[in-house]
Amino acid sequence: MKDKLQEFHSLQLAKGPSCTNTLLDLTAEDRAALDEALASPAITSKAIERWVGVRGQTWRAFSISRHRRGDCRCGGQDNV
Numbered sequence: 516m517k518d519k520l521q522e523f524h525s526l527q528l529a530k531g532p533s534c535t536n537t538l539l540d541l542t543a544e545d546r547a548a549l550d551e552a553l554a555s556p557a558i559t560s561k562a563i564e565r566w567v568g569v570r571g572q573t574w575r576a577f578s579i580s581r582h583r584r585g586d587c588r589c590g591g592q593d594n595v
């Protein structure tokens with residue numbers, strides 16, 4: 516059962532850089548707020564970088580943008 520898009524899907528997973536999202540050390544409450552912010556187009560990645568920074572974590576805006584595009588190893592979580 517070969518899907519025409521199967522190769523794209525596997526390449527997508529293979530090339531995705533590791534993502535800081537899974538490495539952040541946040542409370543459950545902060546994690547929920549972050550997930551909401553990530554899903555909100557009104558919140559910029561730069562703002563999220565600063566928010567994460569306030570909590571002593573580092574997640575660069577370009578990496579956040581990549582995560583929001585679904586172009587990272589979290590793979591597909593944000594795919595529409």
Ligand SMILES: [Zn+2]
Binds near residue numbers: 536581582
């Ligand atoms: Zn990610």
